[in-house]
Amino acid sequence: MWTVLERASAAQERLLELTGVTRDVRALEIAALRLGDPALSPAPAPLLAEVRALSAELRGTPVMGAAERAPFAVLLSALARLDAALAGPAAGQRQAADEVAQAAQTLASALNRRTDAEMTWTQATEALGRQQLWRMTGVTALLLLALAALGAEALRERTRVVRQLEALAQQDGLTGVANRRHWDALLGHAAAQAARSGQHLALVMLDLDHFKAFNDRRGHQAGDDLLRDLAGLLVGAAAPQATVARYGGEEFSVLWPGDSAQAVAEWLDHLRREVPADVTFSAGVTHLRPGESPDEALRRADEALYAAKHGGRARTVVAP
Structure with a gap:
C-alpha cells in the first residue's frame, strides 16, 4: 500500500x-x-x-x-x-x-x-x-x-x-482582407448601428469579369496576383470606415457605413481607371433600407451585380 x-x-x-x-x-x-x-x-x-x-x-x-x-x-x-x-x-x-x-x-x-x-x-x-x-x-x-x-x-x-x-479566422488567406464569415458578422453589427443612428449603410458586391479566361491565359499565379492587387486597390481607395472582403473566388464585397449607394457607385467608376487595361469588373450597389434585414439588402446587391453582368459587364448597377 x-x-x-x-x-x-x-x-x-x-x-x-x-x-x-x-x-x-x-x-x-x-x-x-x-x-x-x-x-x-x-x-x-x-x-x-x-x-x-x-x-x-x-x-x-x-x-x-x-x-x-x-x-x-x-x-x-x-x-x-x-x-x-x-x-x-x-x-x-x-x-x-x-x-x-x-x-x-x-x-x-x-x-x-x-x-x-x-x-x-x-x-x-x-x-x-x-x-x-x-x-x-x-x-x-x-x-x-x-x-x-x-x-x-x-x-x-x-x-x-x-x-x-x-x-486567421477573420482574414482571407490569399488577399489578407476580411473573409466572408467575418464580413457577414460585421454586416449584422453595422446594420444594427445604422438602424439606431439613421446613417447610410451602402453594400457593394463586385466580381472580376472573365476571370476564368484570365487564369487560363495567364496562369493561376497571375490570377492570384490579380486578386491580391485588386484587394489592395480596394482597401487603399476605400474610406477608413469601409470594410473590404473577399466573398469567394473572384468576388469581393464592401461594407461602407456613412455614404449613400450613389456616392459609392461613383467611387467605383473612379476605381475602374486604376485597374489594368485588360481587367474589368462588374458591381452591384445598394443601401440598407429602414426596417429591412441585412440579408435582404445583401440579396438586392447581389441581384444588382447579376444585372451588371448580364447588361454587358464592366459596369455598376445601383439597386434603389
Whole structure:
C-alpha cells in the first residue's frame, strides 16, 4: 500500500508532466514533498535552508514553462490535490488543504482575467489575498506563486496564439482582407448601428469579369496576383470606415457605413481607371433600407451585380 509520500510523489510527477516546469521549480517541489514526509517531522534545518534558498532564487528569476498544454486552473487543481495528499488525515490538516484549494481557485480566476498582461509575484500575492496566504504553509504559498509566474507566461503565449488564430479566422488567406464569415458578422453589427443612428449603410458586391479566361491565359499565379492587387486597390481607395472582403473566388464585397449607394457607385467608376487595361469588373450597389434585414439588402446587391453582368459587364448597377 502506498504511503502518503508515494501517493504525493505520483501526483507530483503528473503535475510536472502537465506543466513542464523548470529544474529549479522541480527541485523546490521535491523539497516540499520531503517536508511533507511524516518521517521527517520536524523538518531538519538543512532541508529548510534548501527550501529557503530555492525560494529566494525563484523570487528573482522568471519562471518559464509550457503550462499552455493544460488550462492553468487544472494545474492549480493538481497542486491542491498534491497538498491534500501531503496533508494527512488530521482534521486540521484537511482544513488547511481545503483552504489551499480555495486559494488556488482564487488565483486561477485572477489570472484568467489577466490574459493581456504579466502577473508579477507581488500581483499574484495580492490576488490570493493576505489572509489566505497567511493561512497557508510557506512552501505551499511559494509553489502557488511559482505556478502563477509560470501561468502568466503561458497565458501571454496563449493570448498571442489566440489572437493569431482569430486573425486567421477573420482574414482571407490569399488577399489578407476580411473573409466572408467575418464580413457577414460585421454586416449584422453595422446594420444594427445604422438602424439606431439613421446613417447610410451602402453594400457593394463586385466580381472580376472573365476571370476564368484570365487564369487560363495567364496562369493561376497571375490570377492570384490579380486578386491580391485588386484587394489592395480596394482597401487603399476605400474610406477608413469601409470594410473590404473577399466573398469567394473572384468576388469581393464592401461594407461602407456613412455614404449613400450613389456616392459609392461613383467611387467605383473612379476605381475602374486604376485597374489594368485588360481587367474589368462588374458591381452591384445598394443601401440598407429602414426596417429591412441585412440579408435582404445583401440579396438586392447581389441581384444588382447579376444585372451588371448580364447588361454587358464592366459596369455598376445601383439597386434603389
